[in-house]
Amino acid sequence: MGRRWQCLEFGCGVTISAASDEELVAAVNEHVREAHSSYELEEVVLANAEDEPDPPQPRDAMMGDR
Amino acid sequence: MTTFSELRPVESRFRLDPEIMAGAIYRKYEKATRKIWNAKLLDYEQDAADWARLTEPQRMGIATITVRFEAGEQEVTNELGPMLAAAHALGRFDWVMFISTFMLEEARHSEFFTLWHARVPQLLTPAEKAGYWPAREHTVDPLGRFAAGEPVYEGLPRYGRQLSAAVESGDETVIERAFVQFATLYCVWVEGVLTMPSYEIVIDTTELWDALPTLRQGFRNILGDEGRHITFGTEACRILIAKNPEYEALAHGVIDEYRGNAIGMLEYQRNVPGLDLQKYQRQKVRHYLNRCREMGVTADQSLVEQILDPELDFVVGVEAG
Numbered sequence A: 001m002g003r004r005w006q007c008l009e010f011g012c013g014v015t016i017s018a019a020s021d022e023e024l025v026a027a028v029n030e031h032v033r034e035a036h037s038s039y040e041l042e043e044v045v046l047a048n049a050e051d052e053p054d055p056p057q058p059r060d061a062m063m064g065d066r
Numbered sequence B: 001m002t003t004f005s006e007l008r009p010v011e012s013r014f015r016l017d018p019e020i021m022a023g024a025i026y027r028k029y030e031k032a033t034r035k036i037w038n039a040k041l042l043d044y045e046q047d048a049a050d051w052a053r054l055t056e057p058q059r060m061g062i063a064t065i066t067v068r069f070e071a072g073e074q075e076v077t078n079e080l081g082p083m084l085a086a087a088h089a090l091g092r093f094d095w096v097m098f099i100s101t102f103m104l105e106e107a108r109h110s111e112f113f114t115l116w117h118a119r120v121p122q123l124l125t126p127a128e129k130a131g132y133w134p135a136r137e138h139t140v141d142p143l144g145r146f147a148a149g150e151p152v153y154e155g156l157p158r159y160g161r162q163l164s165a166a167v168e169s170g171d172e173t174v175i176e177r178a179f180v181q182f183a184t185l186y187c188v189w190v191e192g193v194l195t196m197p198s199y200e201i202v203i204d205t206t207e208l209w210d211a212l213p214t215l216r217q218g219f220r221n222i223l224g225d226e227g228r229h230i231t232f233g234t235e236a237c238r239i240l241i242a243k244n245p246e247y248e249a250l251a252h253g254v255i256d257e258y259r260g261n262a263i264g265m266l267e268y269q270r271n272v273p274g275l276d277l278q279k280y281q282r283q284k285v286r287h288y289l290n291r292c293r294e295m296g297v298t299a300d301q302s303l304v305e306q307i308l309d310p311e312l313d314f315v316v317g318v319e320a321g
Helices: A021-036 A042-048 A058-065 B024-034 B045-053 B056-079 B081-089 B093-119 B126-130 B151-169 B172-194 B196-209 B213-243 B247-257 B277-295 B301-308
Strands: A003-006 A015-018
Touching (some): A003 A021, A015 A021, A042 B213, B024 B093, B024 B213, B045 B093, B045 B213, B056 B081, B056 B093, B056 B126, B056 B172, B056 B196, B081 B093, B081 B151, B081 B172, B093 B213, B151 B172, B172 B196, B172 B247, B196 B213, B196 B277, B213 B247, B277 B301
Antiparallel strands (some): A003 A015
16 A cells, blocks of 8 residues: 655645655655655654545446536 | 572563564664764764855854754754663553664664764864853744743753653553653654754755765755664554544644754854745745654644744844844
């Protein structure tokens, strides 16, 4: 299951997604460094990360179309 | 005759089980045991050579931060005892395990700054270090609306005494309330918001000057440890607030008590030449909102607005009153 994290820098709100915690920490820090000239601590990223919702299954999508 | 097993059933003597070992706080303990570093093994020679070529304003800017850190790390090492006792009283063995690493790390941070001061600027005595310490009373809101307190040197001992008294009372609710207040002040507000700009200032500045690599490495090592401390405090508060939502108001109350410390950069954070202070001020908002998200509490939007308000700021060097 993928992981995601939302940036709470004022005026930002970008959501970063990754396949694992390790990749999420790297991706978050790339964003925070480039967008805000800062960094985010690994433990802080992990504490604020959440699981990506499951993608809709084909059957659900069909039912949603009705 | 009562047997020892009747006094203390054998099953009650085992505390660590797979459920605890799968939890977030045990994981922090386990990570702390893997991330041990030794301040004595760092090389201070390049920093000493760099120090010799820095200008006096550059030296003053760095040393006003590092002396605060040395004393602050010693203060928090000394004030963590009540938190450990409270974790024990609440029967939370994973918290006890983690806090044992927390105390060790604060002690190591104290040692790092003492060594760095001895080997780089050669500040050895309390009097020499005090010479780089601008008084908190010199941080003044010119409009008189906010005052900057001393949460480390006044607040932590006071909330620590309250937590110790709560532990003595043996009342679980009283202990939990005092724990939320102590953890909010220490882990959430001091470590998790107010001090964060200082790390960035030192890392940014030493990179910009291409100087003091060991100081920068020490700050990075400390930040790794602090990430666990901060998120331990917020996780413990989240657990207790989820158990009793009335505790959320206690967390906001402690932050509100030291709200003034966040509305501008403090005297010791403003001394490094050439800093974009507004950048660090903006980042306090991110740190505060992260802490609220971690604790599962609603952020105080008026505090966010005050931190960001460019018309609210401190001036330094004016005698209070």
